[in-house]
Amino acid sequence: MPLDATGLSLVMGAAVGLVLALTGAGGGILAVPLLVFGLHLQMAQAAPIGLLAVGLAAALGALLGLRDGSVRYRAALLIGLTGMLVAPLGVRLAQRLPNAPVMATFAALLGWVAWRGLRQGSRAAREAKRPAARAPVCAMNPATGRLSWRAPCTALLALTGSLSGLLSGLLGVGGGFVIVPMLAGISNVPPRGVVATSMAVIALVSVGGVLGAATQGTLAWPVALPFAAGAVLALLAGRRLSARLAGPRLQQAFGAIAAAVALLLLLRAVGAAT
Known part of the structure; x- marks a missing residue:
């Protein structure tokens, strides 16, 4: 028996939560395409639903990360608060721009x-064996777990938050695909800490985008609630798998899926514009 809209929303949300648990970065960017193709929503309708689901799932992941001490909470607050300020701007842009270009x-x-x-997945194992060429901009003291708060570090973290906030509001993505590589590139925070910190930021940034959409009346709650529930439940299950499945092959698999979805979205955008 085919699934109704509620059941389909639950299943698609579960797929988003699982990806978020495994990568800390990919759930949000797959949520909107799933809603566009699976439930035939417009971008402006799908974006806040995806943001709500990813935000709730990320909040849960961040709380679990805080419990085990893997969240760099000062960095998460700076990135997240900056993103929260910029996210409503992205929501306003999404409501004013045509669907096809978005x-x-x-x-x-x-x-x-x-x-x-795909590129990082093929290089991850080789680069992991290389010694660091220089100290990272945001160096973490392994003994205390604290970052060195110098001006370049603070500026880069704030820039990361601004970009993730704008994309969150405009496209309904959590911004993890910006936060994870940026934080990994400028710091020596362990991968588990990068993922947990990314989830904390996504949770904060999502607040601005979701509130902006809710106040403008563009959040479809009958779809959003089961979609978010599926994401939260799958994230809990996915955390148990992340230690065994994470690695270069997972990155490559996610890259291949993302490439296929990108092509489908581009073809649909071209069709909508003609």
Whole structure:
């Protein structure tokens, strides 16, 4: 028997939560395409639903990360609060721009994420064996777990928050695909800490986008609630799998999926524009 809209929303949300648990970065960027193709929503309708689901799932992941001490909470607060301030701007832009160019922008962004996932997946094992060439901009003291708060570090973290906030409001993505590589590139925070910190930021940034959509009356709650429930439940289950499945092959698989979805979105955007 085919699933109704509620059941389909639950299943699609579960797929988003599982990806978020495994990567800390990919759930949000797959949520909107699933809603666009699975439930035939417009980008402006799908974006806040995806943001709500990813935000709730990320909040749960962040709380679990805080419990085990893997969240760098000062960095998460700076990135997240900056993103919260910028996210409503992205929501306003999403409501004013036509659907086709927004979808094409999302497809281009997803294509970049796919390329990065495939490229980094093939290089991860080799680069992991290389010694660090220089101290990172945001160096973490392994003994205390605290970052060195110098001006370049603070500026880069604030820039990361601004970009993730804008994309969150405009496209309904959590911003983890920006936060994870940025934080990993400028710091020596362990991968588990990067993922947990990313989830904390996504939870904060999502607040601005969801509130902006809710106050403007563009959040479809009958779809959003089961979608979010599926994401939260799958994230709990996915955390048990993350230690065994994480690695270069997972990055490559996510990159391949993202590339296929990007192509489908681009074709749909071209069809909508003609």
